[in-house]
Amino acid sequence: MSRELYVAIPGPTPVVRSIQDEMGREIQAFGDPRFVKDYLELIEGLGGIVNSSGQTFALAGTGTIAMEMAVANTAKRGDNALLISHGFFGDRFVGICSRKSINTDVLRAPWGEIVPVDEIDKKLSEKQYAIITVSHVDTSTGVLSPLKELGEMLKKHPETLFIVDGVAATGGEFTDFDAMGIDVLFTASQKAFGVCPGMFMLFASQRAHERRNALGTIPEYYVDFLNWLPVMKDPSKFFSTPSINLVWALKESMRLIKTEGMDLRHKRHFKNGRAMQKAFEALGFKVLANPLNRAVTLSNLVYPEGLEDAKFRNALMDEGIIVASGIGAYFGKMCRIGHMGNVTENDMLTILGALERALNICGILVPYGTGLGVYQSEMAK
Template sequence: MKGRKLLMIPGPIEFEPDVLQAMSIATNSHVAPDFIEIFGKSLELMRAVWKSPKGQPFIISGTGTLAMDMAAANLIELGDRVLVISTGYFGKRFKDILDRYGANTTILEAPIGEVVSLDAIEKELKQGQYKFLTITHVDTSTGILVDPKPIAHLAKKYNVLSILDGVCSVAGEELKQDEWELDVVLTASQKAIGVPPGLALLMASEKAMQVWENRKTPVSNYYADWNNWLPIMRAYEERRPSYFGTPAVNLIVALETSLKIICKEGIDQRVKRHQNLAKSFRAGIASLNLEILPKTNTIAANTLSAVYYPEGINGTSLSATMVESNVIIAGGLLPEIKPSYFRIGHMGSVSSNDLIAVLSALERALIELGHPIESGKSLQAFQNGLLKIN
């Protein structure tokens, strides 16, 4: 009998055994030659995963919110106009961060389950002299997927920097930072990157670095200031010891391991795997007459699913019943509808067997709680979906 439960929330996720083993080694000095090699290699591998050979990578101890904070702190000066394109909780969080640094923010909020139209974005860019805009690639609160490519092109058209919150997308959704001309793409370790929580990861374009270098006022966040971190990143990539703040040594060893796993699979193949599993999983969910939060499948994320509870089913009871089947899911996060839906993560090293286990546990929980469904129906729909793809 397995001694642990299957963690199927939208981060932290289930991690590869090799990644966990890498974390368990004796902690090394942060200036030891072998660790410097690991850190430098991690920076190089990030460029491959982000598809940004020209980008400047940063690996900092912290969370995805720190990565958002770092982008804002280094690029915002008092009064700068910023357009926030929001599809949920984390779009609003970005606005809160930007406001803290004195930005003049405008937020375009999509109705629940929808995305902001390109026409609305362009209309707003025409009206104001914006310095940059933010996009949430996948909002973890809603499971909404935004296509950043056309928005990045609009940003370039109006000479606006583009910042992509890729916390729940990098290494799970399609991303071509340099080709799409995204200026900053940030994420965190505990989602599709596949490393336990604790690392903020960010890639800045040459243009973003130039804007930062030309700012007229000092960066107002000491810890997040690229003036402190850029020399460290360059030193490690040149395989030289350096110090500003002690890095999370074991997490970075695990990061290199995971990035190697990702690159061995191939980032395009990895994204395709996420797409195939998510499409089949949504078919399984639909077969149970359950509705997902995104209004259409085309804007549904491939890294997690947000699903409405069926009428008459208590969310707490559903989660508790699934835990009895050794599967852990997440509740809702968006305040307006938090009690009405749940979320299931399917990113990173997720396999078809993991999702079969989730659907099995979900079916049993629904039947036990009195929801009329046909046992095995979602499993059949999921398997048929995979067979069509293959």
């Protein structure tokens, strides 16, 4: 293990050199006019990536803090929350809400499937919910939620704010904050943005701000919208020290994304993700998520019979890539592979090549070139 391992987990994703260079740059004071300008440009520019006309927050922290920020600013003790769970991270909202004394109802799909939009509609008609939460892509299952249909349906329930966990999706899966009627969307630096972990981005609609104002004083401090709003408008103001180098790294990521263009970036992720999934299937894996609601940013691969988890993942490491384990009931039965962000076709060949070798080492005899060939053919279409 002295050589570098290719990071094929669903985040952190590989970081390109120009972003690494921003990470390692000489420090500046957070009040330095050059940094203030850089930070403001980041905050002003990020909304374009998800077509948000709301307020962007780009802060030190992780996706988990962002989840807490989304809830803390939109619901209070005694409110009702409807949580749509397509896996581990959908469920995570239960713990966050219930410790804040927010009542939760959870609609869960079998892993790999989505909760039908009609069922959600019905539930929302039965009771008044302050918020509904859903993961755009749940990394535990690779399930993609139908945000467009959800947003359409939610027009019938204007009292319910639409909270979307975009951690494993935003910047890779198509997202239109305004058109989808999202009220709070958040994501983290280390996924489709291809930056080292340590920052999160949160987008909040006008309705979300109105809700925040109506809540009065909230118990949470760091994640309170109201503490950050003045800084997001004018980063020369201080609330808590910005993570200078990560701000630069994220700004470089934003530049790369805008240079590529969101439309082409989504198309690239879609074509690449689908090609990878065909290749995975050709190698004998079952992709957990139903094809009708399958993410393109990552794939969750249920093992063919006879493949032993620890042995396989160790073989993959020996062959130069690291993948993530399955979660929950799928631990030991599945691995998870990310293919989002600033990854290239050559990276995909690295992943598929290692998978082919490791399968053969583990006694699952697939002819060399099986996955690689399918991928090449799909990408050539």
